[in-house]
Amino acid sequence: MARASAVALPDVSSPGDGLTRPLRYSYNLPLVPRAPRELPVTPASNTTVPHSIGLGLRRSLVEEWRDLEQQGYGNQPRPEFIEVTPENWMGLGGKFRRNLAYFTERYPVYAHGLSLSIGGPTELDMAFVDRLKTFLDDCGVIEFSEHLSYCTDHGHLYDLMPIPFTEAAVQRVCERILRVQDRLKRQIALENVSFYAMPAPEMTEAEFICAVLERADCKLLLDINNVWVNSVNHGYDPKAFIEAMPGARVAYQHIAGHLQISDRQIIDTHGTDVSDPVWDLLAHAQATLGPRPTVLERDGNFPPLSSLLGELAEMGHILNGTARGTPGDAPAEITV
């Protein structure tokens, strides 16, 4: 399948960007957060993206992060936006609610869902989609993304299974994306996921993704780390993969660390620092597609927050096209 043709979509989405977006459905989409927020002042840069460096909000990070908000970031960058996982916060009270409110009041919010199972073999849970909508509206979420995969059979398995790259799957997934977009009253972004097996494919991963984006008229969350992981595990050229993506549909990007098992096997853990090949690939995406808001995902083996901010600084250098430091440029942890 050929690379998807360019589609007239604005390539950024933020509070204040255009209110009209060519979509195939007829209602007015809430393209800005319900309560537009003051964006933090971005350090001088020539990027056209209003917020470029984002950090995934995690329960394990909130306490330390709150302290930094109060004490200041020193010479390290403050994240320009956050990404939250709705399933980890929705409907909760107590400290969860307090912490979520603390951050959503201070930052532009992107949301990255886990349990929609957009490619699932059983019926979509539309009651859950309704609860999601309430969450997205309450938090003023700018972009909502999900995984182009499935996580259910007759119940939830809470992790990502690969959708077979077949024409039948393209049809099924697109029909479901359209229903979800219709219900959420917004365009959603789907993420290229890392996969470790692919039963009976009829097309390549790039062809599958392009077909889905085009036919469901949705956006792409381009996970740079996943491109690298899959390119190693399945032996393809990661740069060519990025070049094959429809640039105008890329809403935002992810980077993360992984676990290298061998020359030919990587597990996508989000539990280590971002590796050099992934930084290089981010630079390639920046050169190919232009700057996009990019989120650092860290889900385990958490280092001190200052180490993650060092990675955000590196990310900022790449996205803003300024001189690259090395991730190690962050103030070193003093060890005795």
Added chain:
Amino acid sequence: MQSQQELQEMQLAFAAAIRDPDLDTHFPNVSPEQLAVYRELFWDNLKALLDSACPVARDVLGQDTWNMLLGRFWKEHPASTPEYTRMPFEFADWIAGQNLEDGGLPLWLAELIRWEVAELGAMFAPESKDAPPTGSDISATHIAPSLQLHAFAWPVHRIGKNWQPSSPETTCLACYRTAELDIAFMELTPLGTALLELLLAEPEAGLAGATRQLADAMGTDATALETSMAPFIDDLYERGVLGNTHRKGGMEHSPAIDTSENP
């Protein structure tokens, strides 16, 4: 080309193969090693959650029995909640429906797990939509929405690696969120528990209504019961488990005892 039905069957079979490592399913283009990666990732994910939700049960049962139990749950139970962190509640419900005796498992296991996840219940509970009653409505009583109240047949709060009960012993336990949003634990009398259960079932009737109902059931005088329960009630107000604007805390005696250890 794959049909819709073939797609669905393949996806269900793939998930089933992940749930059950003993299934000898083969998929075109998928090596056993690749399938093993999925089995391991999914299993680790499940285990990380339930290990941290039920540390006492895991400790007491030992790694092998615990893993066997999780494996059965994983294979047999299609979890319905999209929220990963709520899954321990489904595990507690599932184990409550199992025949523990036939499975060679301790009879108190389901109650222990219920008590372990009660702490999560108190942490997660959304705030009440209604503000505590104000004004002259002294009969209305506000109950903390985070309150998890349990009457158990076994003293589950004392179970640990070094001690397990050999006979049942009615044990009433509760946990709730404090004003500082931390979790606190209480051991209650059966009478206090009965009163709170009545209040939870019919909050509109208020404390007076619940006391009257309880007195009727016991064949006692309501006023006498109210007097004897007063210190307990005062303690609940003090802790913020109960609230309304006409009661102030600061009472003398507390029959509600903090359990010394978290479950």
